[in-house]
Amino acid sequence: MAVMQDRIANDLTQDYLADANEALSFNLVRTPQDMEDGEFFSPEMTHQVYGDGEQIFGYKDLEVRLYITAGRLNMYCDVEYSSIVKKSKSVALEPDDIVGPLTKLVPTNCILDNQDTFLALLKKESTFKPYGELISVITPHNNDANQRFEVYSCNADTPGFLEYFERLQMFTMFYVDAASYIDTSDHKWNYFIAQYYPIRAAISYEQYQSSDGNPMYAFVGFTTVYEFYGYPEHVRPRISQMLVLPPFQKKGIASGMLQAIYNKYIDDPKVLTVSGAVSSLRGFNVSVEDPSAIFGSMRLRVDCLNALTRLKVFSVEKLKKGITKEHYDEAKTKLKLNRDNTLRVFNVLLFRATDRNNKEDYKNFRLFIKNQLYAPFRRQDRELAKLEKYNLSKEEISETLAFVPKDKRPDIIHQEYLDLESKLSMIVEKLPPLSDEERKLLGR
Template sequence: MSLWDGSMHDSSTSSGMGLSRNELESFVCRANDVIDIKLVRQESDLENNKTTFRPELTHQVFGETENIFGYKDLVVKLYYTAGRLTTYLNMSYSQKVDPVRHEGMQADEVLKNIAEKIPPGFCTNIDDFSMYIPKEATFQPYGTLLHSYKRETEGGDRQFEIYKADMSIPGFREFHERLQMFVLWFIDAGSFIDVDDEKWNYYLIFEKYACDGNHRYATVGYLTAYSYYAYPDKLRPRISQVLVLPPFQRLGHGVELLQTAYRDMRENNDVLDITVEDPSEEFLRLRDFVDCMNCKVLPAFSPQLLQDGFTADMAQQAQEKLKINKKQARRVYEILRLEQTDISNAAAFREFRLDVKRRLNAPFRKESSYIEKLRKVLKPEELVVAMEDFSVENRQAKLEEMFQDNLTHYKRVLDRLAVA
C-alpha cells in the first residue's frame, strides 16, 4: 500500500518540497486498465493483442478505489494456458516512484497483492511459461460429460462440452484453485468457497478445438451449487457462482450451463427446489429467461390461463416439473403474462400493473403491526416524525418505483425470449 492516499484536491505542494499533485497523479493508474489477461492456446497468442482481456473488478485486490500507485506505463501480465490454466505473472513499467526523489513515497506492491490471491507455483519467467503451452495437448476436462453443443461463429462451427466434477478427481482441486481467481476479477463481492465441503457441485464448460491435427480443450466458464438441507428429508441446491470468461461471452454459454445444471439437479429425487444466492442483475435476467423458456411448455402457464392470475397449479407444476420455488414461479408468471398483455390497451395494462403491485405491496402490509407498536412506545411528536416514512404518498411512490424497475427488467427478458 502506498503512503499517498490520493486525498489532495489542489495543486499545492507536499512537505514543502515542491512535489505537485500533478506529478503524484502521473504515478496513478486504474488497475482495471493495466492488467492484461490471456488464455493462451499457442505461443503466438503471447504477442497477439486480440487475445487480451481485462478485469471488470479489482477492488478485492487493490482496494475500493481500484487504483495502483507508483508506476508509469504499467502493464501487469496475468497469462494462463487455455486448458490447464498454468499461470504466468509479471509486470513492466517505464518509471517507478523513487522514495528518495519523491519524499518517501512507496509504490504499491502489485505482484505481491496478486500473488497472495493466486495459488503458488506460477511462472514469473515467460520462457518457463512457454514450455507449458505444448503440454496442453495432454489436458483433458475433469469430471463426467453431461452435455455437448455447437455454436456457429464467423470462424466456423465451434464445439463445447459441459462436465460435472468433484474434488475426488485427481488434479481438479489444483485446477479449481487457479480457476476461482477469475471470480475476484469478474463477480462483484465474489469469494472463494470451501472446497473441503463435499456439498459443493461443480459444472464446467470447455471448448473442444482442433490444433495440429488433434483436439485440445480450453476453459470457458463454470457454475457452482451448494446442496442445502430442506426439511424434512430433501435437498435445496443453491447456485452460488456462475461465470463465463470474457472471450466466450455473448454466445449463449450461460443458458447452456444453467440448463445443464438444472437438468442434472432435477434428476435427483431428493431435490425439492433450486435457488440462487444473491444474484447479480445480469444473472437474474439469465435465470428469468431460462425459467420462462422452461415454464412456457407447462400446461398451467399456457397463454389462455395467464390472464386469470397466478394459481396454485402454476406453483405446483413449476416445483414438481422444474424444481422452481413458488417465489420464482410467481416472477415467471408475471413475465409471461406481460408477454400476453397488450400494453397499448389501458384496461389490460392496468390489470397487469395492479396484479404485480399486489405482490409488491405485501411487505408494506406487514408495516401495519409495526406502526401499532410505534404508537405505544413513541411520544406524539416522535411518532409524527417516524410516520413520515410510512405515509400513503411515500408508499405509493415506492410501489410505483418498484413496479417500473420490474417492468424494465421484464421487457429485457421478453426481448431475449422473442429472439430465442
C-alpha cells in the same frame, strides 16, 4: 528543505503511479503466437489485489501481462516499464511489489517468471482434458458452427479438480466485488465449469481444434453451487458464484450453465428447490449471494423458457384464469422453483400473453400486478391496527412503524408498476413470440 522534499516526492508519485486496472491484462494462450497477437483483456477491478486505490507505485509506463495457458491455466507474468523509482537519502520511496500480490491468489509456483518454461508447458495443452462429467453442450447465440462450448460437473471427489479450481478462482478477485475464496474442503460445494470444446461446479470450456485437427479445450467460465440440508433427507442447492471471462461473454454461456445446473437437479427427488436468487417484485432485485440484476434477468428468462416448454399449466389459456395452487405445485415439483420465483415466472408469461392494445386485457393485467405491489401497504395497515389497540400516540407509532400515508400510495404504486413493466418487457423480448396456436387460443 522539507518543502522541497515534499515537492520532489509529489512529482515522483505522479510520474510513477499507474492505474492497476489499465496496467494489468490477461491473455489466454493457445499457441505461442497468441503471446504476440492474441486477445488481451483487462480486469474490471483490482482493489482486492492492489488495495482500495487500485494503483501501483514505482514504475513509469507500466505494463503487467499475465499469460495463462487456455486449458491447464499455467501462468507466466511479464512486467515491463520504462523506468523505476530509485531510493534516495532525500526521498524515502520504494516501488510496490507487482507479482507478489498475484502469487497469493494461486497455488505456490503457479505463476512462472521464465517464458521458456511457460512455452514448454504450453506444449502439453494438447493432452489436457476437462475434469468431471460432461453434462451439457452450449450453442452460442450467433449459432456459429465453428464454436462449441461444453459444461462439466465436478465436486470435491473429482480427481485433480480442487487444485485446478484453486487456479481458476483467481479470476473472481478481478471480476466479482467482495469476492471470497471457497473452502474446497467442504464437500457440500459442487462446481460447474464451461469449456470451449470448445456440478457441483459447472465448468465451461470451448472445444477448438489444434493445428493437426485434434480437439483441445479452453477454460471459459464456472458456476459454484452449495447444497444446503433440507429436512428430513433432502438438499436445497444454492447458486453461489457465476463467472464467464470477458472474451466469451454475450454468447449464451451463462444461461447455458444455468440451464445445465437445472437439468442436473430437476429430476432428483432429493432436491427440494434450486435457489440462488433472493427475489423481490419491487425493482426486480434478484441476487445470487450478492445482488445482480443481470443474473436475475437471465435466471428469470431461463425459468420462463422452462415453464413454457415443460409445464402445460403455464399455457396461455390457463394463465388467463389466474395463478392457482396447481401453478405453484407443478413449478415446485418439475422445475424446483419456490413460490416467489413461480409468481415471477407467472407475471412474465401473463404479460407475454396480454394484448396491450386491448384496453380491458391490459387493465386486468395492471390490476393483477398492482395488487401484488400493494401487499406491503396491507401489511402496514395490519401492523398499524395492532399498535392502535395499545392507545399509542402518533409519535410513538411513527417511531415504531414506517407508515406511508394512504394518499401517497397510488403514486408510489403507479411508478413502481411502470418500472416493473419496463423490466417485464425486456424479459419478454427475449422469449419466443406467441405462436399462431397461442394467438388462436387467445382469440386474436
